[in-house]
Amino acid sequence: MNSEIAILCGTAASIGFLHTLFGPDHYLPFIVMNRARNWSTAKTVWITFLCGLGHVLSSVVLGLIGIAFGVAVMKLEAFEAFRGSLAAWALIGFGFAYAGWGIHRGIKNRPHTHLHLDGAGVPVHSHDHHGEHTHSHEPVAKAGITPWILFTIFVLGPCEPLIPILMYPAAKHSLSGTILVAVVFSAVTIGTMMTVVMAASWGVSFARFNKLERWTHALAGGTICLSGLAIQFLGL
Numbered sequence: 001m002n003s004e005i006a007i008l009c010g011t012a013a014s015i016g017f018l019h020t021l022f023g024p025d026h027y028l029p030f031i032v033m034n035r036a037r038n039w040s041t042a043k044t045v046w047i048t049f050l051c052g053l054g055h056v057l058s059s060v061v062l063g064l065i066g067i068a069f070g071v072a073v074m075k076l077e078a079f080e081a082f083r084g085s086l087a088a089w090a091l092i093g094f095g096f097a098y099a100g101w102g103i104h105r106g107i108k109n110r111p112h113t114h115l116h117l118d119g120a121g122v123p124v125h126s127h128d129h130h131g132e133h134t135h136s137h138e139p140v141a142k143a144g145i146t147p148w149i150l151f152t153i154f155v156l157g158p159c160e161p162l163i164p165i166l167m168y169p170a171a172k173h174s175l176s177g178t179i180l181v182a183v184v185f186s187a188v189t190i191g192t193m194m195t196v197v198m199a200a201s202w203g204v205s206f207a208r209f210n211k212l213e214r215w216t217h218a219l220a221g222g223t224i225c226l227s228g229l230a231i232q233f234l235g236l
Contacts, residue, residue: 004168004169004172005169005174005177005181008165008168008169008177008181009180009181012162012165012181012182012184012185012188013184013188015162015185016159016184016186016187016188016189016192017188017192019159019189020192020193020196021196023231024227024230025087025157025227025228025230025231026052026055026189027193027196027197028223028227029095029150029224029227030044030047030051030150030197030201031197032219032220033150033220034197034204035204035205035207035216035220036102036216036217036220037146041198041201044197044198044201045194045197047147047150047151048193048194049190049194050147050151051151051154051193052154052189052193052194053186054151054155055155055157055159055189056162056182056186056189056190057186058083058155058156058158059080059158059159059160059163060159062076062079062080062158063076063162063163063166063167063182064166064182067166067167067178073163073164073167076163077160077163077164080158080163081158081160083157084158085232086156087154087156087157087158087231088157088228088232089228089232090152090156090228091153091224091225091227091231092225092229092232093228094149094150094153094221094224095221095222095223095226095228096221096225097221098217098220098221098224099217099218099220099221099224099225101217102215102217102218102219102220102221102222103215105214106214106215106218109214162182162185165181166178166181169181
């Protein structure tokens with residue numbers, strides 16, 4: 001590996017780390033869904049990894065296709081910007097819809113009291129459910145589709161900084177250099193996503209919302225929606 005490729009790999013690692021860390025859409029959806037859906041650690045890691053892989057691979061494949069057909073960097077970046085806008089709006093839409101469902105669920109599952117009767121119909125005792133003991137008397141919305149929605153959104157989402165740094169080794173006709181830069185960028189991006197998600201999820205697991213517990217789905221959806229809005233309108 002020559003010095004130019006080594007510098008590019010270092011640049012790719014730095015950009016991948018900063019691009020992920022300062023992009024809340026890279027980790028907030030997994031953190032809030034982990035809390036709202038009570039995902040296991042293994043499930044959270046797996047979903048984060050797959051979404052991260054889809055996120056970087058879509059840009060890598062697009063970049064390699066562009067390189068193969070001689071598409072100009074400006075055209076690729078314009079297409080990536082379009083994909084970014086599409087992904088942001090998809091995140092906004094998903095978050096808004098999930099928040100709406102969460103609000104409906106929270107209203108349905110408001111605290112209530114159970115009256116227990118003996119065989120003769122005489123009250124024995126009563127108790128209510130609130131705080132950590134709030135529970136639902138309706139089937140939980142089908143959870144299996146949520147990871148697929150997130151995966152689709154992340155595949156749509158571009159890694160804009162990757163295209164320019166892929167072009168340099170490609171211009172030097174170095175296939176191995178192009179692949180190495182892509183691998184470094186992808187590994188650092190996915191690794192940063194998983195590290196932030198797991199660290200934050202561990203911290204959030206200690207939080208107790210008490211009476212707000214039934215609103216965790218609404219809060220999760222609102223957070224996802226806000227992260228999409230931040231990407232679309234603040235350029236984060």
